[in-house]
Amino acid sequence: xxxxxxxxxxxxxxxxxxxxxxxxxxxxxxxxxxxxxxxxxxxxxxxxxxxxxxxxxxxxxxxxxxxxxxxxxxxxxxxxxxxxxxxxxxxxxxxxxxxxxxxxxxxxxxxxxxxxxxxxxxxxxxxxxxxxxxxxxxxxxxxxxxxxxxxxxxxxxxxxxxxxxxxxxxxxxxxxxxxxxxxxxxxxxxxxxxxxxxxxxxxxxxxxxxxxxxxxxxxxxxxxxxxxxxxxxxxxxxxxxxxxxxxxxxxxxxxxxxxxxxxxxxxxxxxxxxxxxxxxxxxxxx
Amino acid sequence: xxxxxxxxxxxxxxxxxxxxxxxxxxxxxxxxxxxxxxxxxxxxxxxxxxxxxxxxxxxxxxxxxxxxxxxxxxxxxxxxxxxxxxxxxxxxxxxxxxxxxxxxxxxxxxxxxxxxxxxxxxxxxxxxxxxxxxxxxxxxxxxxxxxxxxxxxxxxxxxxxxxxxxxxxxxxxxxxxxxxxxxxxxxxxxxxxxxxxxxxxxxxxxxxxxxxxxxxxxxxxxxxxxxxxxxxxxxxxxxxxxxxxxxxxxxxxxxxxxxxxxxxxxxxxxxxxxxxxxxxxxxxxxxxxxxxxxxxxxxxxxxxxxxxxxxxxxxxxxxxxxxxxxxxxxxxxxxxxxxxxxxxx
Numbered sequence: 001x002x003x004x005x006x007x008x009x010x011x012x013x014x015x016x017x018x019x020x021x022x023x024x025x026x027x028x029x030x031x032x033x034x035x036x037x038x039x040x041x042x043x044x045x046x047x048x049x050x051x052x053x054x055x056x057x058x059x060x061x062x063x064x065x066x067x068x069x070x071x072x073x074x075x076x077x078x079x080x081x082x083x084x085x086x087x088x089x090x091x092x093x094x095x096x097x098x099x100x101x102x103x104x105x106x107x108x109x110x111x112x113x114x115x116x117x118x119x120x121x122x123x124x125x126x127x128x129x130x131x132x133x134x135x136x137x138x139x140x141x142x143x144x145x146x147x148x149x150x151x152x153x154x155x156x157x158x159x160x161x162x163x164x165x166x167x168x169x170x171x172x173x174x175x176x177x178x179x180x181x182x183x184x185x186x187x188x189x190x191x192x193x194x195x196x197x198x199x200x201x202x203x204x205x206x207x208x209x210x211x212x213x214x215x216x217x218x219x220x221x222x223x224x225x226x227x228x229x230x231x232x233x234x235x236x237x238x239x240x241x242x243x244x245x246x247x248x249x250x251x252x253x254x255x256x257x258x259x260x261x262x263x264x265x266x267x268x269x270x271x272x273x274x275x276x277x278x279x280x281x282x283x284x285x286x
Numbered sequence: 287x288x289x290x291x292x293x294x295x296x297x298x299x300x301x302x303x304x305x306x307x308x309x310x311x312x313x314x315x316x317x318x319x320x321x322x323x324x325x326x327x328x329x330x331x332x333x334x335x336x337x338x339x340x341x342x343x344x345x346x347x348x349x350x351x352x353x354x355x356x357x358x359x360x361x362x363x364x365x366x367x368x369x370x371x372x373x374x375x376x377x378x379x380x381x382x383x384x385x386x387x388x389x390x391x392x393x394x395x396x397x398x399x400x401x402x403x404x405x406x407x408x409x410x411x412x413x414x415x416x417x418x419x420x421x422x423x424x425x426x427x428x429x430x431x432x433x434x435x436x437x438x439x440x441x442x443x444x445x446x447x448x449x450x451x452x453x454x455x456x457x458x459x460x461x462x463x464x465x466x467x468x469x470x471x472x473x474x475x476x477x478x479x480x481x482x483x484x485x486x487x488x489x490x491x492x493x494x495x496x497x498x499x500x501x502x503x504x505x506x507x508x509x510x511x512x513x514x515x516x517x518x519x520x521x522x523x524x525x526x527x528x529x530x531x532x533x534x535x536x537x538x539x540x541x542x543x544x545x546x547x548x549x550x551x552x553x554x555x556x557x558x559x560x561x562x563x564x565x566x567x568x569x570x571x572x573x574x575x576x577x578x579x580x581x582x583x584x585x586x587x588x589x590x591x592x593x594x595x596x597x598x599x600x601x602x603x604x605x606x607x608x609x610x611x612x613x614x615x616x617x618x619x620x621x622x623x624x625x626x627x628x629x630x631x
Contacts, residue, residue: 042614043373044351062625121499125508145446148493230494232631239629245347246454247621 029261036254044248054255063239067259070235073150074219077157081165081214082207084158089169089206094178102170105163113160117227120156121147124228148230156224161217165210172206208271216264236260311336313558316352316364318545319344320521323578330565336558346370353379353550362553363562368544369612371411372404380410381549387560388412390567393588397601401609402544411546412563415575416584418542418607419456419515420535420599427510435536436464438511439488447510449503450488452495454624455610457484457513459541469541469608472616481623495628516598517579533598539606544585 036054038046057063092101108116123129124147131143146152176199184194222237229235236256243253311334319342327338343349346367352358353374366374374380385391391408398413405411423432429443439448450457459469461480471477493509504512505522512519516533523531547566549559565571573592576583582597583590584604613620 043354043377044347045354060625062629066629118499118502121503125503125506127507227499231489231492234629242628244351245345248347248617249621 032254032257036251036258038251040249040251042248044244044250046250051251054249054251057249057252058255058259063256066234066239067236069232070219070237071263073154073157073225073233073235074215074221077154077161077218078211078215080154080158081162081218082210084162085165085169085210086207089166089173092166092170093173093176098174102167105166108163114223116160117156117223120152120159120228124152124155147228150229150233152228152230153221153225153233153235156228157218157221160224161214164213164217168209168213169203169206172203172209176202208274211271212268215267219264219267220260311555311558313338313363313555313562314361315340315562316349316358316361317342318365320517321365321545323574326566326571326574329571330562333565334558334561338562350374358550359552360554361550362555362559364548364550365414365545366411366548368402368404368546368609371544371546371548372612374548375405375410379551381551381553381556382409383412383549383563384560387557388564388567390564390569390586393567393569393572393586395585395587398544398585401542402546403609404611405546411548412567413585414545414547414566415581416542416544416604416609417516417581418535418540418599418604419451419453419513420533420540422504422512422514422519423532423534424504424507424510424530425532426530427507432511434532434534435538436460436540437487439491439513442491444511445491446493447508448492448512449494449496449500449509450492450513452497452628454620454628456541457488457495458620458624459608459610460513460536461488463539463541463606463608464536466538469539470611470613472613472619474619477619477623481627485627489627516581520580520598535599535603535607537606539608542604542607542609544609 035046037050037052039049039051039053041047058067092098092105095101121128125131126143126145126147128146130146131140134140135143178199180198180202181194184198185191189197220237221235222241225233225235225238236259240253240256240260243249243256313336315338317340322340327340330336331338341361343352346369349364349366350370350373353361353364358364385408391412394408394413398416399406399408401416402408402411402413421434421436421438423438427447429441432438432441432444438444439450455469458477458480461483462469462471462476465476465479465483467473467476467480471480500509500512501514501518501522503509504514504519505527519528519531519533547563549556549563553559566575567586569586569588570592572583572586572589573594575581576586576589576593576597577595580595580598582600582603583593584601587601
């Protein structure tokens with residue numbers, strides 16, 4: 001008798017969220033998938049005639065190059081985020097001033113991301129702060145080209161999404177019982193060995209979350225490549241906007257969105273499966 | 287991206303102004319971001335005892351998509367460019383203009399009507415402004431003998447300090463014009479030749495195709511030469527800073543635009559809409575708009591007498607400029623050639 005009632009409560013509790021997701025995520029996604037298989041309208045929109053044109057266009061060598069570039073940029077930015085976030089999150093978790101540091105991590109979100117991107121333009125430009133300081137210190141003779149290239153895109157992407165990597169990692173580190181490291185060392189492990197073999201596996205779920213949280217928004221980035229990118233740093237997100245706002249090719253925009261979603265989905269599933277397998281093997285071990 | 291900010295502000299203003307009504311008539315306008323001085327709107331509201339609510343768009347495509355999706359219900363006046371005006375006329379989306387209600391149409395010069403081949407008799411559209419994108423040169427940064435033509439973008443001495451607009455029709459149109467063709471050419475050979483000119487001679491010297499943030503960087507001295515609309519740099523630079531700027535429209539001609547005022551077929555306030563269009567073209571009011579953007583009186587010659595500023599270019603400079611027209615199916619040919627230029631290194 002108790003079990004079914006509990007189930008009902010579960011459904012009741014999940015219903016609002018479920019409805020929300022269906023309405024505002026699943027339905028639009030369905031529309032996008034449908035549009036991607038239709039003929040483009042002459043003046044935007046679609047004609048209700050099935051067509052694979054959009055996917056044929058996606059396979060255009062230029063577009064494939066942009067897709068690969070997007071993938072490459074995302075991987076680089078995500079891994080850099082992770083490399084910076086791991087020690088940071090560890091330090092915050094170990095610090096006595098946790099609240100202060102977490103607060104500092106979140107502060108940038110108080111300002112619109114666009115304003116922060118414009119701030120970076122001011123920092124990185126030829127006449128910008130960074131170049132001026134380096135010139136004044138005599139470290140460089142000529143201003144460096146720090147902006148309007150792939151380097152700037154990755155740098156600003158890392159800056160934008162670093163908190164998304166730090167926060168889940170912090171949670172994982174915070175939950176970790178650091179006396180286990182001491183125990184491992186007592187049992188003869190080196191410091192590095194204890195960290196890598198005892199601590200790292202325990203925070204793996206945090207790493208997974210951090211990867212997913214940074215990789216997905218980075219992969220769909222649009223404003224960063226538009227504003228600090230140069231000639232060769234267009235990403236898939238920019239193509240989608242161009243197809244809707246300039247070229248009037250909604251099916252192609254939809255097809256790119258579908259690909260973006262699929263690649264993200266595959267990425268998430270792979271990472272999640274890796275995490276689950278890890279959990280299982282741990283259960284077996286214990 | 288100041289556009290997004292102004293959109294937010296605009297939304298807030300819209301809310302405010304729509305609350306302030308006292309039961310009188312309300313005119314709904316759908317206009318470009320930053321394209322009409324508030325002063326003129328307020329004056330109209332006072333004179334006709336009505337409210338004006340404005341929504342903003344930043345591209346014709348955005349505006350058109352919204353109208354097509356049914357989001358245009360309730361708008362009285364919309365400001366499409368020439369190509370989209372012709373599309374909207376073709377699709378029967380517009381109400382006819384009653385000339386008797388707009389005596390100020392007399393101030394619109396014949397040249398504008400001749401250029402507006404899609405509606406020379408102003409049956410469905412009234413030109414708001416005819417102008418063109420040009421080139422702004424920071425004279426303190428450019429070599430003294432820079433070329434005052436589109437070929438300035440081929441000048442290697444300025445490599446890495448120039449930007450072209452992120453707008454295919456503008457850039458390709460200017461390249462076509464440089465080669466002596468129409469900027470609306472549908473000849474594959476001509477369009478290909480233009481694409482080669484952009485790809486081989488201009489692109490290697492520019493930092494990027496930019497329609498968002500270049501004006502700020504130009505004002506700061508990061509870029510020495512930018513392809514731009516006059517209002518872009520006016521918005522970012524003081525009168526003093528503008529003294530070192532040479533803004534010109536190349537004599538070889540280029541792409542020109544006409545933005546029109548049209549009344550939608552289902553507009554709820556057609557009479558007020560006509561009154562508004564007439565009010566805008568009242569030379570005294572029109573001069574306020576021109577002064578705000580340092581525009582020349584191309585589209586309302588009588589306004590010149592009331593202007594207080596010197597425009598950045600003159601109506602005569604537009605000689606040889608051709609309005610960007612709707613290319614229909616042929617747009618795809620341009621798109622294909624543009625993709626590698628825009629997206630590849």
